[in-house]
Amino acid sequence: MRKIPNNGNLKMAYPLGLFVCLFIYVAYIKWHWASATQAFFSITEVATGARRGQQAHSPTRPSGRGHAVFYGIMFDAGSTGTRIHIFQFAQQPRETPTLTHETFRALKPGLSAYADDAEKSTQGIQELLDVAKQEIPFDFWKVTPLVLKATAGLRLLPEEKAQKLLQKVEEVFKASPFLVGEDCVSIMNGTDEGVSAWITVNFLTGSLKAPGRSSVGMLDLGGGSTQITFLPSTEGTLQTSPAGYITSLQVFNRTYQLYSYSYLGLGLMSARLALLGGVEGQPAKDGKELVSPCLPPGFKGEWEHAEVTYRISGEKASNPHELCAHRVSEILRGKVHRTEEVKHVDFYAFSYYYDLAAQVGLIDAERGGSLVVGDFEIAAKYVCRTMETHTQSSPFVCMDLTYVSLLLQEFGFPGNRVLKLTRKIDNIETSWALGAIFHYIDSLRRPKGPAN
Numbered sequence: 109m110r111k112i113p114n115n116g117n118l119k120m121a122y123p124l125g126l127f128v129c130l131f132i133y134v135a136y137i138k139w140h141w142a143s144a145t146q147a148f149f150s151i152t153e154v155a156t157g158a159r160r161g162q163q164a165h166s167p168t169r170p171s172g173r174g175h176a177v178f179y180g181i182m183f184d185a186g187s188t189g190t191r192i193h194i195f196q197f198a199q200q201p202r203e204t205p206t207l208t209h210e211t212f213r214a215l216k217p218g219l220s221a222y223a224d225d226a227e228k229s230t231q232g233i234q235e236l237l238d239v240a241k242q243e244i245p246f247d248f249w250k251v252t253p254l255v256l257k258a259t260a261g262l263r264l265l266p267e268e269k270a271q272k273l274l275q276k277v278e279e280v281f282k283a284s285p286f287l288v289g290e291d292c293v294s295i296m297n298g299t300d301e302g303v304s305a306w307i308t309v310n311f312l313t314g315s316l317k318a319p320g321r322s323s324v325g326m327l328d329l330g331g332g333s334t335q336i337t338f339l340p341s342t343e344g345t346l347q348t349s350p351a352g353y354i355t356s357l358q359v360f361n362r363t364y365q366l367y368s369y370s371y372l373g374l375g376l377m378s379a380r381l382a383l384l385g386g387v388e389g390q391p392a393k394d395g396k397e398l399v400s401p402c403l404p405p406g407f408k409g410e411w412e413h414a415e416v417t418y419r420i421s422g423e424k425a426s427n428p429h430e431l432c433a434h435r436v437s438e439i440l441r442g443k444v445h446r447t448e449e450v451k452h453v454d455f456y457a458f459s460y461y462y463d464l465a466a467q468v469g470l471i472d473a474e475r476g477g478s479l480v481v482g483d484f485e486i487a488a489k490y491v492c493r494t495m496e497t498h499t500q501s502s503p504f505v506c507m508d509l510t511y512v513s514l515l516l517q518e519f520g521f522p523g524n525r526v527l528k529l530t531r532k533i534d535n536i537e538t539s540w541a542l543g544a545i546f547h548y549i550d551s552l553r554r555p556k557g558p559a560n
């Protein structure tokens with residue numbers, strides 16, 4: 109006959125049960141931690157001071173086929189949109205992981221558009237999180253790190269507004285079933301953004317794993333900021349670059365001294381605003397119309413940027429490209445550091461470089477392609493000359509092409525330098541998100557310590 113415990117026994121059974129559950133949970137976490145201390149992406153950004161101190165959880169799970177499978181979720185809170193990257197990795201014992209799959213979704217506008225109504229920002233985040241729940245098997249949820257990093261849009265906001273938005277996202281993350289650390293939501297610094305994108309392209313092109321293979325440089329043109337990152341091979345570049353341009357990075361047990369810089373305010377949308385004579389986050393004085401020779405003459409319209417709507421119009425000029433180029437030069441004057449070495453490095457370019465080249469047919473919109481830097485100038489001259497008669501899908505093409513062409517010249521690229529424009533390599537988005545999740549998972553696997 110089954111013994112029915114009396115009330116006194118029940119009182120003892122509950123704390124005991126709780127203790128056993130706690131013990132199993134701690135043992136489970138420890139087991140994950142042990143399996144994760146094998147070689148991984150040993151990335152240590154020395155100069156940029158990566159944050160440490162998260163809980164030492166490991167997100168790996170044996171698959172039953174000899175390799176461990178794990179996932180990572182990275183949100184990219186960009187100035188023009190929020191994107192989720194859901195990465196699936198496989199790892200053989202004592203080997204470096206391979207990326208087996210990525211799910212990518214994006215929505216607009218960016219988080220910064222909710223600066224005055226932070227409550228509203230969470231709906232989109234929740235929708236993207238639902239995608240993660242559909243993609244990641246249920247039993248992986250609590251060991252899958254969930255991270256959001258914001259870029260230029262939030263960097264350009266007043267601190268208080270940016271923090272409020274981040275706090276809202278953090279609340280949503282903490283209520284989710286995924287693994288969230290204290291630093292799960294943050295504004296990424298510009299150098300981390302450039303370096304992470306460099307890791308992504310060089311991981312996807314194979315140069316990080318094959319030490320003899322030469323690396324490629326990375327150009328990213330966002331809405332609010334733009335990044336340039338490459339591995340210099342001459343001492344001269346390392347020695348003549350200003351403070352803040354050289355970052356030491358350790359990845360796959362190799363140390364790289366990278367040239368990397370992020371120019372806040374030189375993203376394409378911020379540049380448009382500057383060229384129109386507007387000020388970030390502020391409506392035009394007395395609703396004044398902003399006029400530019402970079403817009404088609406006779407054009408009148410409205411343009412929304414950072415939640416402000418501006419009245420804009422074109423201006424007649426005998427040589428619109430020349431005048432527009434002059435305005436762009438004024439915006440860029442003294443802002444961009446030039447290195448000789450970019451002339452000899454192979455670069456991948458993405459984001460608005462890609463979108464713009466695809467828009468005017470310099471590359472295939474789906475597959476991407478290569479072009480020479482001078483193609484942007486040729487296209488700019490043609491588009492600016494014909495913008496009055498040419499039916500344009502966007503009034504900004506002359507302005508954008510002129511800006512991109514001069515920005516690349518300011519970086520030091522000669523007209524005949526080839527750029528590879530790509531949105532994906534091996535079906536993975538070429539964005540900083542992959543490099544950043546490597547870095548984050550790596551930080552989870554390092555023991556806490558003041559030196560870290």
Ligand SMILES: O=c1[nH]cnc2c1ncn2[C@@H]1O[C@H](COP(=O)(O)OP(=O)(O)O)[C@@H](O)[C@H]1O
Nearest residue numbers: 186187188189259260330331332333459460539
């Ligand atoms: O993962 C991605 N896949 C495809 N395009 C992306 C991705 N991340 C950013 N972009 C592109 O970035 C540009 C917008 O930049 P973003 O909104 O990220 O500004 P920011 O980097 O200055 O904050 C657009 O051209 C958008 O298509």
Ligand SMILES: [Ca+2]
Nearest residue numbers: 186187259330
């Ligand atoms: Ca971006």
